[in-house]
Structures are given as C-alpha cells and as structure tokens.
Amino acid sequence: MKALIIVDMLNDFYSGVLQNEMHASKIVPVIARLIDHARGNPEWMVVYSNDAHRADDAEIAVWGPHAMAGTRGADVIDALRPIGAAREIVSPKRFYGAFDETGLHEILQGYGVTDVVIVGQHTHCCVRHSSYGAFIRGYGIEIPTDGVCVFDGVDNQAAIEYLRTIYGATITDSEALISTSASKAA
Numbered sequence: 001m002k003a004l005i006i007v008d009m010l011n012d013f014y015s016g017v018l019q020n021e022m023h024a025s026k027i028v029p030v031i032a033r034l035i036d037h038a039r040g041n042p043e044w045m046v047v048y049s050n051d052a053h054r055a056d057d058a059e060i061a062v063w064g065p066h067a068m069a070g071t072r073g074a075d076v077i078d079a080l081r082p083i084g085a086a087r088e089i090v091s092p093k094r095f096y097g098a099f100d101e102t103g104l105h106e107i108l109q110g111y112g113v114t115d116v117v118i119v120g121q122h123t124h125c126c127v128r129h130s131s132y133g134a135f136i137r138g139y140g141i142e143i144p145t146d147g148v149c150v151f152d153g154v155d156n157q158a159a160i161e162y163l164r165t166i167y168g169a170t171i172t173d174s175e176a177l178i179s180t181s182a183s184k185a186a
Contacts, residue, residue, distance in 0.1 A: 001112045002181075004038045005047045005098055005134075006031060007120030007127050009080050012051075012066045012073035023149040024121055028079050030147045030174045031119050035080065037178050038087075044181070045087035045111055047104065048076055049120075049130060052092035059095065087111070096126045099133030108139075115140035117177060119147035123159035131167045141169040144177055 009031065015021050038044035051067035052074050053060060060066075067074040069092065076082060082090055091104050098118075099105055108116075116139045118130050127148050134141050143163050150156045163169040 002038075002044050002115045002117060003047050003108055003111070003113045004034055004044060005049050005116050005118045005120075005130060006035070006076075006080065007049045007098060007118060007130055008051055008067070008122070009048075009077055009120050010050055010067050010073065011075050011077055013121050014077045016066070016073045018063060018066050020121060020149065020151055023151070027119065027121075027147050027149050028077070030144065031080055034117070034119060034144070034147060034174055034177065037181065039085050041181060042087075043184075045089070045113065046082075046085070047098070047108075048082050048088075048090045049098035049102075049104070049126075050074060050076060050090065050092055051094075051126075053094055057094050095129070097129030097133040098126075099130065099137065105133075105137050113139070115142065117142045117144065117147075119144060121149055122154070123148040123150050123156050123163075124154050128159065128163065131163050131169055135167040141167055142172055142177065143169045144172050144174045146173045 014024050038046045052069040091102050093102050116134045164171050
C-alpha cells in the first residue's frame with residue numbers, strides 16, 4: 001500500500017498570509033492528477049497533512065499567525081480539497097512534519113502502507129521534515145519533482161537533492177509514478 005501525502009496545500013500558503021501562489025499554482029494540476037490516480041487505485045490512499053495551528057505553537061513565533069485551526073486559511077485549496085473518499089484522511093499538524101505528534105504513522109500502519117509519495121509545499125521545510133518522519137519510521141519515500149515547490153529565493157533542486165542523498169528518497173515525476181503504478185495493476 002502506498003500513501004500520497006499532500007503537504008500544506010492550504011489557502012494561507014497559496015494566496016493568504018504566507019502566499020506562494022506563483023510557485024504553488026504550477027504543482028496544483030500535478031497533485032490533482034496524483035489524487036485522482038490514488039482515489040482510483042485500491043493500493044493507494046490519500047493523506048492531507050495540513051497545518052492547523054494554535055496561538056502558542058512554536059511555528060507562530062517564527063512565521064507569524066498562519067493556517068490557524070478552524071480558519072479558512074487552514075483549509076485545503078478548493079482545487080485539491082478532500083472529498084471524504086475511501087482511504088482518504090485529513091491529518092492536522094502543529095509542526096513542520098506530517099508525522100510529528102499526529103498519529104499518522106499508526107494510521108498508515110493500520111492500512112498496511114509501506115511507501116509514501118510526498119508532494120506539496122515547501123520542499124526545503126515541511127516536505128523535508130515529513131520525509132525525515134517517513135525515513136525514521138522505515139517507509140520508502142518517493143518525491144515527484146513536479147509535485148513540490150519552495151518559496152522565492154530557495155533552491156528547489158538543492159532541497160530535492162537533499163531528500164535523495166540524506167533520506168534515500170526516490171526522485172521521480174508524476175507521470176512515472178502513475179505509469180509504474182498502472183503497469184503493476186495490469
């Protein structure tokens with residue numbers, strides 16, 4: 001079983017207080033295709049790993065208030081929003097990584113997940129920390145380069161290379177992931 005983990009594709013990171021629309025808009029169609037693929041494949045599940053902060057969270061001191069729990073800023077952008085499909089979960093987080101104090105590992109174990117595909121924002125931060133969480137828990141990690149992005153002024157390729165060299169992530173693209181998965185199902 002494989003889990004598609006979508007990191008922080010939220011209103012506040014798209015067009016809100018920490019907006020990154022110029023870069024994030026390029027990965028939205030890629031993530032949408034991967035979500036459709038995962039929803040249609042019984043060997044995949046979809047995980048939305050979303051900041052849902054409280055006022056006293058450590059990140060608030062660094063980044064200011066953003067993606068506050070219960071606000072529109074903490075909602076997934078409309079183009080990628082969850083629909084409550086089978087094998088689809090929303091996993092709120094208060095730290096950078098998808099696995100940090102979220103119970104996600106235990107949920108994935110319950111589904112028999114062995115590999116994760118991590119997409120979303122930001123390759124050098126939340127995608128990186130989510131990859132670390134997957135790495136220390138023994139998951140195989142795949143990063144589609146066309147499904148991750150960074151803020152202006154950050155080297156996305158260097159961030160991707162870090163994931164490859166430090167966490168052993170398989171660097172791929174969305175088309176390869178979809179075609180490999182389709183050929184295994186045939």
